[in-house]
Amino acid sequence: MIGVKRLAGAALAALLLTGAAHAQPSLSPEARTAARFDAVVKDRAQLRLFLRTMPKGGDLHNHLAGTAYAEDFLAWAGEGGLCVTTDPLPAIVAGPCDAPGKAxxxxxxxxxxxxxxxxxxxxxxRSYNPGADGALPSGHDQFFSTFxxxxxxxxxxxxxxLAVARDYAAGDAVGYVETSVNPSAMSDLVNLARDTPWDGDMAKAxxxxxxxxxxxxxxxxxxxDAAEAExxxxxxxxxxxxxxxxxxVVLGYQAFAVRVLPPSVVFAQLTAAFALAQADxxxxxxxxxxxxxxxxxxxxxxxxxxxxxxxxxxxPDVKLSLHAGELTLGLVTPRELRFHIxxxxxxxxxxxxxxxxxIAYETDASSLLARMARDKIAxxxxxxxxxxxxxxxGADHPLHLYRQAGVPFVLSTDDEGVSRIDLTHEYLRAVTEQGLTYADLKAAARASLEYAFLPGPSLWVSPRAPVAACAxxxxxxxxxxxxxxKATAQWRLEREFEAFEAAPH
Known part of the structure; x- marks a missing residue:
């Protein structure tokens, strides 16, 4: 590891671990940090303090519209002269705001x-309680209806x-965010396809x-260009x-299609998304x-x-990260669980x-897991x-199944504003509910950049060996x-781990 190698020659004073009566043998910065992690792992407040400043690399599953918090949207609604309905489930709507049922x-x-x-x-x-105060009867429906x-x-x-996404990431020790967002210009292609019947001929479309x-x-x-400059x-x-x-904070964008729309529209959105990824x-x-x-x-x-x-x-050079297997038994019929991933x-x-x-419901899940592990499909x-x-x-989550099969994994937020979380919260859940160690979290942070779609070769030829040029x-x-x-982001992460592990905890 680059950071540890650089520090290996430095003289390190013997550490007094919490509760120890005598000095312990000299520890590497990584081992000292892991020991501190172990000392606070059962104290959620102390653990959050530890994890908050821990470098996390990237957040690879992030939706820009779902990143902002409700307070952000209400502030923007105020700036735009919009209204809030007084319904049991208030919504942001256009004016005039002096009409009944609006404020x-x-x-x-x-x-x-x-x-x-x-x-x-x-x-x-926030404060979700099924059916209370007009809330929808399931977390699934409440979540998706907020948009x-x-x-x-x-x-x-x-x-x-974009500014909010960078602000939240920086405050959470996240250096790269791969966020799903479509430019309004995509509508130009969608409008061409909207009234076109779908006949299945993709080449013609x-x-x-x-x-x-x-x-x-x-x-x-x-x-x-204009949005980033602003x-x-x-x-x-x-x-x-x-x-x-x-x-x-570096932002990478994933353009997307909305899978609930008619086939001609979905195809047009996907075409626009591929073209954007090729061109920009x-x-x-x-x-x-x-x-x-x-x-x-x-x-x-x-x-x-x-x-x-x-x-x-x-x-062929465009990369895909696909929502697949966001399903569970009872939500859909068993046959729908067998093939999506x-x-x-x-x-x-x-x-x-x-x-x-x-994943555990997929037909021949073992061979699928083996393929994902072999092909490094995170x-x-x-x-x-x-x-x-x-x-x-908890124990129902398949994270351990993926890990046992050797499938790479990353921790991400999805829609942090809707869920009212941050990536630190996901790291904390990974520790308290999934039993991940400091070494596991550090590996996940590194994986978040190894499997990011940032262009360029990786800094690493193996998990512990950098390319020869950066030995x-x-x-x-x-x-x-x-x-x-990609390698630039990885190098930065290693420097951040150096500083984090050298600092007193």
Missing amino acids: PAQGLGKTNPPLYSRAINSLSM ARFGPAGDGKLSAM LAALEPAIPAMTAKARQEF ADRRQGCHAQKPRTGPCA PRFVGVNIVAPEDDPTALADYALHMRMLRFLKTRY REAVEVAGAGRIGHGVD VEINLTSNDVILGVK KAGAACDRFLAGSR
């Missing part, structure tokens, strides 16, 4: 604190959402869309050299989103996987799997999301890092 969002926390508080509950999972209720406040707020792709990608690039202005990044805090290096991959158990999503699942395979043959891997060619909760573990949406947690710091390593965004 101005501007200053709502002061003018009507009870409504403001109910709005936060309605726009998130429509806060959605209007996010219109035109791309730069603000692609040919109809291709003339509009260059203009769409150019417009999307302009949109994100986010930099908001956070004072232009004056920072080098960048620090939120300004140092900021768009690092493609995904498909929306409730996997939706009747349309279930009926069209195999079709969607074939669409992805078709487009991947046209855009396998088709995402074997048909669509996914490089990562999002959620993967129903699974994105979202513990809180799986709990609130599916009711799967030590110097000009050769500088040249290698200059050619790889």
Whole structure:
């Protein structure tokens, strides 16, 4: 490990561990930090303090619209002159706000604190209690329904959402966020396909869309250039050299299709997403989103996987991280649990799997796990999301099944604003509910960058050995890092672990 090697020659004083009566033999910074972790592992408050500052690398399963908290959306609604309904489940809507059943969002926390508080509950999972105060009868329905209720406040707020994502990541010791977001320019292709009946001819559908792709990608690039520049202005990044805090957080984008829409629209969205990932290096991959158990999503699942395979043959360098297996027994029929992850891997060619909760129900799960382990297809573990949406947690969660099979995994947030969590919270759950050690968490943080879709070769040739050019710091390593965004992020993480493990805990 780079950080440990660099510090190995330094003289380390003998440590007094908590409760020890005499000095222990000299420990490496990593061992000392692991000992501190072990000392606080059963004290949740102390454990959170420890984990809060622990470097976490990347958050690879993140939805930009779900990252902002309800309070952010209410503030943006106020700025935009929007209203909050007084329904049992308050929603953000357009004005005028003096109509019955509406109140101005501007200053709502002061003018009507009870409504403001109910709005936060309605726009998130805060204080969720099935059926209480109008809440929907399941965590699944409450979670997914929030997006429509806060959605209007996010219109035109791309730069603000990017700034929020960077701010929350920086405060949580996260250096890279791979977030799902679509440029508004994608609608240009969608509008071409919206009224086109789907006849299953993907080559014909692609040919109809291709003339509009260059203009769409150019417009999307302009949109994100402007949004990133405005986010930099908001956070004072232009004056920072080098960048620090939120300004140092790197964002990678995944464009996506919404799996509950008609096939012609889904295909157009996927085509736009692949084209963006090919044309703009900021768009690092493609995904498909929306409730996997939706009747349309279930009926069209195999079709969607074939669409992805078709487009991947046209855009072979584009990487896929696919929501698959976000299902459990009882939510859908047993037959729907048998093939979703396998088709995402074997048909669509996914490089990562999002959620993967129903793996134990897949037909011949052992061979599928073996393939994921062999091909290094990482699974994105979202513990809180799986709990609130599916009711799967603790010993029922398949994290250990993946680990036993040797499948790489990363810890991620999914929709931290809706769930009202952060990545530290997911690390804490991984410790307290899944029994992960400091070494496990450190490996997960490294994996989050190893399996990120950042371009360029990895810093590592094995978990403990860097590439030859970076066996030590110097000009050769500088040249290698200059050619790889992935390796640059990994190098930064190692420096952060050096500082974290050298600091007193």
